[in-house]
Amino acid sequence: MMNDDFYRIRRLPPYVFAEVNAMKAAARAAGEDIIDLGMGNPDGAPAPHVIEKLVEVARKPDAHGYSASSGIPGLKKAQAAYYARRFGVELDPAKEVVVTLGSKEGLANLAQAITAPGDVVLAPNPSYPIHTFGFIIAGAAIRSIPAAPGPDFFTRLEHAVNYTVPKPSVLVIGYPSNPTAYVADLDFYTKVVAFAKEHKLWVLSDLAYAEIYFGDTPTPSILQVPGAKDVAIEFTSMSKTYSMAGWRIGFAVGNRQLIAALTRVKSYLDYGAFTPIQAAAVAALNGPQDIVEQNRKLYKARRDVMVESFGRAGWDLPPPEASMFCWAPIPPALRHLGSMEFAKQLIQHASVAVAPGAGFGEEGEGYVRLALVENEHRIRQAARNVKRYLSSMGVNTPARTAG
Incomplete structure (x- = not known):
């Protein structure tokens, strides 16, 4: 039998995101509504x-x-x-x-x-x-x-x-x-x-x-x-x-x-x-550059909704100054899970897909990446799902003052 352990392939670790993507696909195949904040895949269309x-x-x-x-x-x-x-x-x-x-x-x-x-x-x-x-x-x-x-x-x-x-x-x-x-x-x-x-x-x-x-x-x-x-x-x-x-x-x-x-x-x-x-x-x-400004406003609005709604759910996200991503520290009480396990649990128990930080290098451990690729309604829905999951794990949501 020929040696199939090719040199360049041997230098590549298993693609970290593949495991999370497989779980996401399996959940969807089973009829679950997964809110996908994992892949940075824009949901808009180009200008007409x-x-x-x-x-x-x-x-x-x-x-x-x-x-x-x-x-x-x-x-x-x-x-x-x-x-x-x-x-x-x-x-x-x-x-x-x-x-x-x-x-x-x-x-x-x-x-x-x-x-x-x-x-x-x-x-x-x-x-x-x-x-x-x-x-x-x-x-x-x-x-x-x-x-x-x-x-x-x-x-x-x-x-x-x-x-x-x-x-x-x-x-x-x-x-x-x-x-x-x-x-x-x-x-x-x-x-x-x-x-x-x-x-x-x-x-x-x-x-x-x-x-x-x-x-x-x-x-x-x-x-x-x-x-x-x-x-x-x-x-x-x-x-x-x-x-x-x-x-x-x-x-x-x-x-x-x-x-x-x-x-x-x-x-x-x-x-x-x-x-x-x-x-x-x-x-x-x-041609006309309207879409560039529209996309900038779209991602900013989604960022604001994500930071606010996830914050109320008990997960503080540092607001990004640019890009279409939030780089989110895992809530302190769950940091021991590691980014891979935490990402898996979010799919299983919150129907939310995120990208595990370890997939971006060892310094990414302790974080997950959330992409601003779902509309504001879906982002709020994701926050509600996350809130339920965090509560089930004993993570208290912050008390908000009325007014």
Whole structure:
């Protein structure tokens, strides 16, 4: 019998979310109404003019052949125009922009392009799994750094660079963060760029949640820092901003050497997204932007309802400043269960699905991630179910003063 213990598969742990997803599917198959706050899967639709463009181009007889792997020129120009408009950053569409099949594919393929077996990559913990596993699949070793962009970040970064052999070659960051919802400012990015130049690090910035921020200050891009393009590449996605998650359209922009490497690897692996999808993405970027503001307001309203209703249920959630997630500490009385068991119990006893924090790295233990992907009525229903479960576990709900 052949050895089926393949090298790259051996380096991947069991996908933590698979167990929770299997329980969720089984409960639904048994007829249970599961309120799914687990997967960050937007529940909205793109703007009508985007869908109309998709249909219009799909009707053309010549639209069904292979597309351009790096993206059709009009879409690369549209993304460059977005960066100029939103961040004041000038990009050469031909050499500093590549279209990806969502930011996840872009990150994974760039990892394949720039990583040699044994390379050391600095990545936040907890973080979105592809930030680490894209590089692990490519043969790298991961050294964890803090997810929060505070003073400890640079202390630990300095330590990692000075005491790691071989020296790290790549630094991965992502703000607003998934799952933690941390945000970073321009001052932080300025320090990151200076550090990367001093220590000869490539910086990969994940800006998938750029437009989902709840304060008055728009989320910055690392490329706003003068000289950032010398060391940095940034990934964005149309998934959340334009409610186009299943369309799988994202972008990498920035450093020409990294863009060229990603483009070359992609040319061997895919023929790009279906042309009508790319044409519709152009319509989304260049057309009316009402949906961007609408989505921002939608997620903010859901955030407020979730924080308030879960708080009344006896579970205090820190309100996120951005992203479509609440990063929630497990209630203290139940922390001993661990995130996996707690997530299972919420499905079994509250009919609510959440993502266990351990799935985002060991530093995620003690937390679960709740996605703002159900409407306000369903979020309140989830809070009522959670309240019943917490009461059954002896967790007292807070007394609220009348008035």
